[in-house]
Amino acid sequence: MTEPAHATPDRAASAGHGEMVVSVRDAVKHFPITQGIVFQKTIGHVRAVDGVSFDLHRGETLGVVGESGCGKSTLSRVIMGLIPASSGSVNLLGDELVGMRERDLRKVRRNVQIIFQDPYASLDPRMTVGGIVGEPFRIHPDFAPRGDRRGKVQELLEVVGLNPEHINRYPHQFSGGQRQRIGIARALALRPQIIVCDEPVSALDVSVQAQVVNLLERLQEEFDLSYIFVAHDLSVVRHISDRIAVMYLGKIVEIGDETQIYEHPTHPYTQALLSAVPVPDPALRGRREQIVLTGDVPSPANPPSGCRFRTRCFKAQDICAEKEPALVSRDGSVQPSACHFAKELDVIHATR
Amino acid sequence: MSATQDIKPADTVGIGREASEKQSRKEAARSDALGFDPSAPLLEVEDLHVEFRTREGVAHAINGASFSLSEGETLGILGESGSGKSVTAQAIMGILDSPPAFVTGGQVRLRGVDLLTLPEESRRLVRADRVAMVFQDALSSLNPVFTVGHQLAEPFRIHRGYSKQEARKEAASLLDLVGIPAASGRVHDYPHQFSGGMRQRVMIAMALALDPDVLIADEPTTALDVTVQAQIMKLLADLQAERNMGLILITHDMGVVADVADKICVMYAGRIVERADVHSTYGNPAHPYTKALLESIPRVDLKGQQLATIEGLPPNLTRLPDGCSFEPRCSWARERCRVDDPPLYDVGAGRQSACHYYEEVLGS
Numbered sequence: 001m002t003e004p005a006h007a008t009p010d011r012a013a014s015a016g017h018g019e020m021v022v023s024v025r026d027a028v029k030h031f032p033i034t035q036g037i038v039f040q041k042t043i044g045h046v047r048a049v050d051g052v053s054f055d056l057h058r059g060e061t062l063g064v065v066g067e068s069g070c071g072k073s074t075l076s077r078v079i080m081g082l083i084p085a086s087s088g089s090v091n092l093l094g095d096e097l098v099g100m101r102e103r104d105l106r107k108v109r110r111n112v113q114i115i116f117q118d119p120y121a122s123l124d125p126r127m128t129v130g131g132i133v134g135e136p137f138r139i140h141p142d143f144a145p146r147g148d149r150r151g152k153v154q155e156l157l158e159v160v161g162l163n164p165e166h167i168n169r170y171p172h173q174f175s176g177g178q179r180q181r182i183g184i185a186r187a188l189a190l191r192p193q194i195i196v197c198d199e200p201v202s203a204l205d206v207s208v209q210a211q212v213v214n215l216l217e218r219l220q221e222e223f224d225l226s227y228i229f230v231a232h233d234l235s236v237v238r239h240i241s242d243r244i245a246v247m248y249l250g251k252i253v254e255i256g257d258e259t260q261i262y263e264h265p266t267h268p269y270t271q272a273l274l275s276a277v278p279v280p281d282p283a284l285r286g287r288r289e290q291i292v293l294t295g296d297v298p299s300p301a302n303p304p305s306g307c308r309f310r311t312r313c314f315k316a317q318d319i320c321a322e323k324e325p326a327l328v329s330r331d332g333s334v335q336p337s338a339c340h341f342a343k344e345l346d347v348i349h350a351t352r
Numbered sequence: 353m354s355a356t357q358d359i360k361p362a363d364t365v366g367i368g369r370e371a372s373e374k375q376s377r378k379e380a381a382r383s384d385a386l387g388f389d390p391s392a393p394l395l396e397v398e399d400l401h402v403e404f405r406t407r408e409g410v411a412h413a414i415n416g417a418s419f420s421l422s423e424g425e426t427l428g429i430l431g432e433s434g435s436g437k438s439v440t441a442q443a444i445m446g447i448l449d450s451p452p453a454f455v456t457g458g459q460v461r462l463r464g465v466d467l468l469t470l471p472e473e474s475r476r477l478v479r480a481d482r483v484a485m486v487f488q489d490a491l492s493s494l495n496p497v498f499t500v501g502h503q504l505a506e507p508f509r510i511h512r513g514y515s516k517q518e519a520r521k522e523a524a525s526l527l528d529l530v531g532i533p534a535a536s537g538r539v540h541d542y543p544h545q546f547s548g549g550m551r552q553r554v555m556i557a558m559a560l561a562l563d564p565d566v567l568i569a570d571e572p573t574t575a576l577d578v579t580v581q582a583q584i585m586k587l588l589a590d591l592q593a594e595r596n597m598g599l600i601l602i603t604h605d606m607g608v609v610a611d612v613a614d615k616i617c618v619m620y621a622g623r624i625v626e627r628a629d630v631h632s633t634y635g636n637p638a639h640p641y642t643k644a645l646l647e648s649i650p651r652v653d654l655k656g657q658q659l660a661t662i663e664g665l666p667p668n669l670t671r672l673p674d675g676c677s678f679e680p681r682c683s684w685a686r687e688r689c690r691v692d693d694p695p696l697y698d699v700g701a702g703r704q705s706a707c708h709y710y711e712e713v714l715g716s
Contacts, residue, residue, distance in 0.1 A: 067579060175665055207648050210659035235649065279611070283631065293582075
């Protein structure tokens, strides 16, 4: 199982996927913590994203999982150019976003859109569906001439499975699942190549969740979209993703394709995360080996020395406090894994 | 106690406090006087009806829910938003906002006493003492302007008439019980100083304060990360086993229910559509809705395929259909389902299903 360590932090995507659309290298986003009212001085930094690298290919879905506060939402906004990265490189379809002027950023940004988590908060209650879905056309007027817009909006509504005649309705007249479809229609308006889905189904009921996941998969095929799918529901992520990045405290701790991460996880955090997911099968109750992590995620303003996971890790040893493990393939791990003691452990099928 | 006995000489400083303490101790009425019969079943809910009278009309939130719970047992109530699972919990607790909510029928018997017929005064004695609840959103359930210790001590002061010091001590030992490190130091902290998982532990501590017989947990882990969820569910299971409590777990997460529940009620549009032990429900559902719910969970062997969905939306509770409420979304539906509302059929082995064609569903 020994493989040469990769210099690049990310292995090539599975075959069948096209050219690279997003390439992130060593992206860092630190938010300053300030003190004082008149004379503000910086007393520290929240290291929300701290050196993240990955690639995304055309037509591919990259799942990003991790606990709240691990930086997955900040990362998705850095990729969109909504939050400028502190350092590193974010390359979007050949354009470097870091250091780009706001005016140029606006043009580039139409290629990458976002679907938000909360379909109640992400739609303006005072705008009609037509206004919401058509708003991107107002911001990018060259995309659709004014007379065309209504027809285009109706077309979009139809694509996401809503009744085009409902164009004059308001968000409160729709259910949660339908609202999420409105959000998806808005994201599709400018025919982007990349869509960042930030917890798109977490607020929905199971049966509706399945409808939205199916819709996202159909749209991906239809428009050859690349998705970055940020979520904490590991079973949904597994269903939709080709590759998965596991984040902990601002860093990717393991990245690999769906089988590698779920069937052969090598990082202790990935293993703990997977084993914590309740399995909808009562026959396995009490027979599954569960790794229950103690404590909470440490503060990203003051992360532990060495490996950031060591304070909660069941494998931690002295070296973990001294030396930060690099995200590379090691003995016992095919996919890059940031652990000195990376070793495969089948936690999903593990029974006592 | 006569007035002369109450007057104590000397010690003018202590007198006020001692007297008030005595008085509160005396006044702290206990729920014991309500005639609970220890040999009667722990909790029986029978044909519960709740409606919300709103400007848009009467919403029938619960239309005849029946279930029972015994000591040490875990009942999972599964359902989507709007199915009536939280309203059921609130009706048992007696914390429905009325108006608009009205309990229009049924019984909630705790150890043989119908809670719904009790006056509000007596119900207050039952709450926390006999039946307690853990809510989903710990941050908005805790009062931000009081310390956690103060809020945890409250049930002891109100229900047991403890002094402030005594109650504070109990609060610290409760925090310790739910696994909060350095508990005695943290009683002086405010809710915002705790993390999400820790806050939920505080909520559990508060619910367990008076050692209730029944604990209702309404989506206790929905707002938490999976790793923290695992911690909280383990804590709940341990405490339940230790105290032999009856636990009602309300959730929409089929994984959580499969992990801990003994039996399950599946709710849809204010009705229980399937009632069974957890193994038979998951192994071979007897109602099309349960079956569809289970099928819509993403599974490994179905990767790359479309997920099964339940088309359409739950019915409007102000205008429930004449027949089966699930009929418009059901793939088994026939003419009869449109006109004839199915009763909860006995399908054998202590299971019930509200479907005319349960035999076919079971056999599929």
